[in-house]
Amino acid sequence: MNFEDLRGILQYVPQFRERIFVIALDGAVMRLPNFPSLLQDIAVLQSLSIQVVIVFGARQQIRELAAARGVTLSNDNGMGRTDQVTLDVSADAITRLTSELVADLTALELRVAVPNALAVHPAGVIEGVDLDHTGRIERVDDKALLAMLKEGIIPVLPPLGYDGRGNTLRLNSDEVAVDVAMELEAAKVIFVAERGLFDAQEMRIAQLAVGDAREMAKQKDADPSITSKLRYGAMACTEGVPRVHIVDGNQDEVLLAEVFSNEGVGTMIHADDYQQVRNARTSDIPALLSIMRQSVEDAALAPRTREQMQKRIGDFFVLELDGNAVGTVAVHTYVVDGKTKVAELACLLVRRAHKNQGHGRKLVAYAEEMARQRGCEWVFALSTQAFRFFEEKMGYEEANPDVLPESRRERYDQSGRNSRVLVKKLLPTKP
Ligand SMILES: CC(C)(COP(=O)(O)OP(=O)(O)OC[C@H]1O[C@@H](n2cnc3c(N)ncnc32)[C@H](O)[C@@H]1OP(=O)(O)O)[C@@H](O)C(=O)NCCC(=O)NCCS
Numbered sequence: 001m002n003f004e005d006l007r008g009i010l011q012y013v014p015q016f017r018e019r020i021f022v023i024a025l026d027g028a029v030m031r032l033p034n035f036p037s038l039l040q041d042i043a044v045l046q047s048l049s050i051q052v053v054i055v056f057g058a059r060q061q062i063r064e065l066a067a068a069r070g071v072t073l074s075n076d077n078g079m080g081r082t083d084q085v086t087l088d089v090s091a092d093a094i095t096r097l098t099s100e101l102v103a104d105l106t107a108l109e110l111r112v113a114v115p116n117a118l119a120v121h122p123a124g125v126i127e128g129v130d131l132d133h134t135g136r137i138e139r140v141d142d143k144a145l146l147a148m149l150k151e152g153i154i155p156v157l158p159p160l161g162y163d164g165r166g167n168t169l170r171l172n173s174d175e176v177a178v179d180v181a182m183e184l185e186a187a188k189v190i191f192v193a194e195r196g197l198f199d200a201q202e203m204r205i206a207q208l209a210v211g212d213a214r215e216m217a218k219q220k221d222a223d224p225s226i227t228s229k230l231r232y233g234a235m236a237c238t239e240g241v242p243r244v245h246i247v248d249g250n251q252d253e254v255l256l257a258e259v260f261s262n263e264g265v266g267t268m269i270h271a272d273d274y275q276q277v278r279n280a281r282t283s284d285i286p287a288l289l290s291i292m293r294q295s296v297e298d299a300a301l302a303p304r305t306r307e308q309m310q311k312r313i314g315d316f317f318v319l320e321l322d323g324n325a326v327g328t329v330a331v332h333t334y335v336v337d338g339k340t341k342v343a344e345l346a347c348l349l350v351r352r353a354h355k356n357q358g359h360g361r362k363l364v365a366y367a368e369e370m371a372r373q374r375g376c377e378w379v380f381a382l383s384t385q386a387f388r389f390f391e392e393k394m395g396y397e398e399a400n401p402d403v404l405p406e407s408r409r410e411r412y413d414q415s416g417r418n419s420r421v422l423v424k425k426l427l428p429t430k431p
Contacts (some may be wrong), residue, residue, distance in 0.1 A: 120161030135169025
């Protein structure tokens, strides 16, 4: 690994410090040869002051125990009916698994606890079927969980709950993960699954908007363990958990790779536009100045000071990729001939590592829309090195500097940069 990679990783650390990640492990993942390294990844997250809650499922272990005892399960995923036999097998398998997991985490010198933090009640009769010993979560004891997290203790939540009458009820672990994440206002839920999510061409699905996740969960031939993650993941995003990830537990270092890289290695379900252009804030200025430095040195951009940016901060926009500024553009408005409003599209810049991914075009289109909303009839850009980009990719035409608003023309002459002048008429957007 080089220092550039390290810098890329470390940029995420401040934004996740003291934030809560709910990590939901499939039972099958806990049988994989690389499971010990996955637990080490959890230890790394914890060491970076990320507060981790672990939830786990036990489908595979319940099936194995049922086969060993020669009994038939009424259901193995905690969503359908749980009869007495299934409850007995499930409780035994889950208790065993809890003990193994706590032992493994303790061996990594992590402090763990298995709290009784879920108030549950019987799921009842659904579509005419009495679900018997299947439970639904009524409440999450957020105070108890937050107190543990504050003390650096990892709560481990098995898919079992207890009602007010002393009954044990079987739960679905995906539901546990999402209910806990919503209650604790977690930054992420990460489902570590038996397999990743792929499209029809066997390509990894890197991102899914909530609506698409919901649609995909309805597909009839889909794997039920994945559809449950899609369904609950979409619910979590709608209820305020910013990111839900589904990663393949077979992959080495999957947790760290998913969390500490822009593109990730699994599937991320997101509620908002994960790539978004937004208004710049004062707190963005240091990051923007640092992105600009290289282009200023290359003479592609005119230098700007912190004070100049601060004064016109309302004109600047930032393209954010999963919380990090990767590009910027500014829209300065002028009045020509005392009446016509025009805009300068300035300071267009995309971080070097993110070029050629359509971000430049997205920023220009956004800036043009802003200019349109501010009542401008045309836009212009001054460029020494990106004039072809404006002409070929964005439909600008080169013009004589005389077209510039008077005050801008004066500064243009004084700068001596001899930038090309590019203009574009703004057409009203289609209703
Ligand atoms: C110009 C800039 C913003 C483009 O950003 P980007 O995110 O790479 O752009 P996109 O991904 O949307 O578009 C890439 C396309 O534009 C082309 N392109 C990018 N910069 C170009 C340039 N200077 N001249 C000609 N074409 C260029 C690429 O070859 C690519 O073409 P393709 O799609 O046919 O392969 C970026 O290169 C940059 O930051 N440049 C330095 C600063 C600068 O000159 N800013 C303009 C001052 S106003």
